[in-house]
Amino acid sequence: MPSSFNMDNLPFSLLDEREQALLRQTLDIGYFQKDEVIMQAGSVPEGVYVVLKGKVSESEVHAGEADRQEHIYVHYENEDYFGAWSAIKGNAIHNFIAEVETICHIIPTKTVLDLVSTNSSFADYFQQNLVAKAEIVEQHGDSQDMAEFMLAQVGEGVMRAPLIVDEASTIKATTVMMREKKVDCVLVKKGTRYGMVTGTDLLNAVVLNECSIDTAVAEIATYRLISVHPNDYLFNALIIMTQQQIERVVVMRENELMGIVDLTDVLSFFSSHSHVIGLRIERAKTLEDLHTAAHGLNDLIKSLVSQGVKARFAMDLLAAMNGRIMAKLFDLMVPADMQPHVCLIVMGSEGRGEQVMKTDQDNAIIYRDGLAWKDMQEVMNSFSKQLMEFGYPPCPGNIMVSNPEWVNSLGDWTQKMSSWSVSWAEQDQMNLAIAVDAKPVAGNPALFKAARNWFFKSLKNNDAFFSNFAKVALEFSTPLTFFGNLKDRGQLDVKKGGIFPIVHGVRTMALEHKILVTNTFKRLEALVEVGAMTDKHSKDLAEALGLFIQLRLRQQIKRAEEEEAGVDLTPNTLDLQSMNKMERDLLRDAFHIVKGFKKHLELHYHLGSR
């Protein structure tokens, strides 16, 4: 019964009362002197140890006395537990040594096994399954409240029951009804379809179009409705509203209408100011207005991340925002008569919608063959300059519209893509990797689609291309030691070691299966749909990538705050020392997933001989 044992900590808080009682029942306490070996590698462990007071180091098997310092890779302090993996395996995998005098609670192996067999979430916690671990941490972590709040689903809370009127209902009757029910929006059922009528629609119909008030509302309704699923995150609904510039979305499950989500409700639900910035972008009439809006973005991301929003979702929002800013700037700078003939595309991480801090401009122009617009390059130069002033740094590789190389007619563009795809030169491969992640943000998207479709067609059955393209993903080694632990003690390049292999590998597979979406997470989902990847594999990769991005972002923000210029000079470096044990564990697991994925790429694209 020692109540000195803290049950509030993970994973013990996952146990129910009866299981906690069993645990207390069987607990022992051990006392260890400084330098005493608590568990010797290869021995049979007594059980799982929980540090009550003191400090324990875990070190590698062959650690000799002299150079022991170098081989230690984890420290356990008060309330950390250790030896779970060893206990379950029945054989200690490492040496555990008391760094100072240490008192530990000892949970006998039998009890651990009993608990593992009766409580599955407790069991999961001990398994090295990254997804499960991350989910448990997420559900029970410190930021629980905020994260849950930001990750609320559409179906919970803010969804309103739709007010539905029949087809024959007149403008007058509808207006009266809306006034009675105090709503600003009704749905009209016409045949099997639903149309939406808002207060503004009614006003426009009567005042501007001078319709009679006896006109059926079915005639003025909008039938192209944007819908979301009740399980979608509310956050995504907000992103969709920002992207589509609308204020309401309908909630559909399969073909069944569930309700309506209104912008004002979402806004009152989120106390953050994301949509305020969105509105400011939308209303900007001058470059100055837009400038102010653009500068609010970094603060927004910071506040979202500090509130515990997953980087993945913050990324989606930022991508939507950046897209709107560029589109607006494009509108302001490109003459209206030219807009249908040019298409602005963003590429690389921007194109995938995977950047979290504003990063380099990676953009290009595709224009209609034979377009005569003599000021074009000049306008593009000032476009790039303007973006720089908004806080988007120039691209070091000069992949931006101020570089005539990246302003092409449709014909030239397809020609370029094609020559890159048969070239083995590193620069060409890189250009191609950037270009295939392209996404249109302004102008005429048909130009972009024509180029992309042509490119997909030309890749048909070109196995040599894919294997050459995939090769780059294996270029950087995964920072794991022979024993499967994190290699770098201090600093670690997370982009080379983790992010790039996943992004590029997934990109190659997506190209092979002609998947149109560019976002890596969505590509992973699409790969499962076409049967190119198992669901578990895809989820593991998504989870690993999400973790890399999250950890990178957190450190990025911290460093940017410390730097005087407010710029992080080493954006891809992770400082392992500043992470807690749980994060390092997760990171190690994530790298194992990357390693497995590289193996898979090797087999799939026949790169084994390397």
Add this chain to the structure above:
Amino acid sequence: MIIPRTIRRMKEKMGHKSGPYAHLFEPYDGDEVVSLDCETTGLDVKNADIISIGAVRVKGNKVLTSERLDIKLKPPKTLTGDSIKIHKIRAVDLEDGIELEEALEQVLAFVGNRPILGYYVNYDIRMLDKFIRPKYGFGLPCKAIELSHVYHDIIKWRMVGGNVDLRFDTISKKLDIPILERHTALGDAITVALMYVRLKYGDPPEVG
């Protein structure tokens, strides 16, 4: 060593040579001790009653909290205001307590012939003997280990000429042992056990 007690123990050993409790009088040759603590209604052995008994086994450098005794007794008549203030055990807390006879059986079975460790352990032993002797015809024959003596023996060489502070809280602080649950029988027994293990296996504590 108290001479009359030693003589009495020899006598009692002879008397129970072939009885059911003969094994209690065997010399102990294992490596375990039992840390034991009683909460009582007062400090005067003659008039006080036991209200709870806690004990844990200590084996080597481990305190086997999984093998323990945590006994609550039926509330005795002497359970009144003054002692309640110290141990914070009220009559209602003892509602499902067991009979004294049953408790003594459990203590004898749990302790066996192992040495008994405690803080001012003779008080606890005398308290138990007061009830054991009339029933069984002998007192606890086990060797007693006094924590404050163990502590004193180690400290005295470093504190020449001074008085050694043997208060419970001081010892635990000097040894840097967390007091787990002060004034519950089991909590004190565990703390004492930890202090003992610390003294026996750790470096001598700093004094000053």
